[in-house]
Amino acid sequence: MLSIGEWLETNGRRLLLVARRSIGLLAVLALALGAAAVWRGVDDFAAYGLVLDIGYLALSIFTLLLAFAMGALGWWLILRALGGQLDLGSAIRVWLVSQLGKYLPGGVVWYVAGRSLLAEELGLAPVLGAVSMAVEFLLQVAGAACFAVWMLSWGSVGSPYLWLVIAGASGAVVFFPRTLNSGVSLLLRLLGRPGVRVQWRHHVGLMSYYLLQWWVIGTSFWLLVGAFVPQPLDTAFPLAGVYALACVAGYVVPLAPSGLGVREGVLVTLLHPFLPLPVALGAAIIARLWYSAVELACGLLALGFSAAERRHRRSVGMPVK
16 A cells, blocks of 8 residues: 555646646635625725725734744744754744745655755754644644634633533643644654654643744734724634634645635634634735735845855855755
8 A cells, every 4th residue: 555655646647637636726716706705795994984094004013023033933832842853943943944945846755855955964963854834734733723812712602611521621632742743643644654652741831832823823813903993902812712723723734735715715714703804814815915915024134144155155165054
């Protein structure tokens, strides 16, 4: 029986071609439907009293930058927990540059391959790079899902005791070390890599860290929405949860470049209870531009810094990392 890696090596090009055409057709269809929805409800924009609050917009960008910094630091902490030796500055640059791969056709494929190669150039063992990314992915997805449940339970209709049970159960699952270790072992088996176990104290610490990162990401999204549509404070938690769920949906569709179209579709659906449909669609499009602009700027800045460092090392005769 062929392994996943052998099957992908044999059928990879055909699969990518089909995936690209399918994603392209879906993107065109989504844009057409979105444009039609905006055109039908264009009067709602004026009726809803849209504004532009520069202060809120600046705060949303600042908090998103903080979230990206936390993401890079989180990967470095995972490497440390697994016994990897990579200095913090190099880890941050590798993490930021690798984000650029998500915008290529194939999305996660280039994102994973790019970070693996960059880290290997700096002396990180390939196995450790694969393990660290598997751990990071599972922590991000589990953290986002748990965070979304907690945030959406705030002020939700229904029994508060039921939501308390759901939130408690989800927290127990993501904080239970066996959950993470089982997921990591499965991913590594599919990649043909040896298994690894994350210690309990590291797991709890990292899970708490990624929940905090999602709180920062969710807050940045609430600030972004508030920059155009004034929002009461009691919408901060549910809107943060909505964005976390939309991001998870984008993560689990690996061939969509940076979750393009998937995240927006989920976001519009979940925002509709809070905003009129055309306004929700506009918010989803603005959120994509906002997130991508900040992510690409950080990645290109890190890429430029790495290139400048390489040139400097060559000019003084130092080995190039």
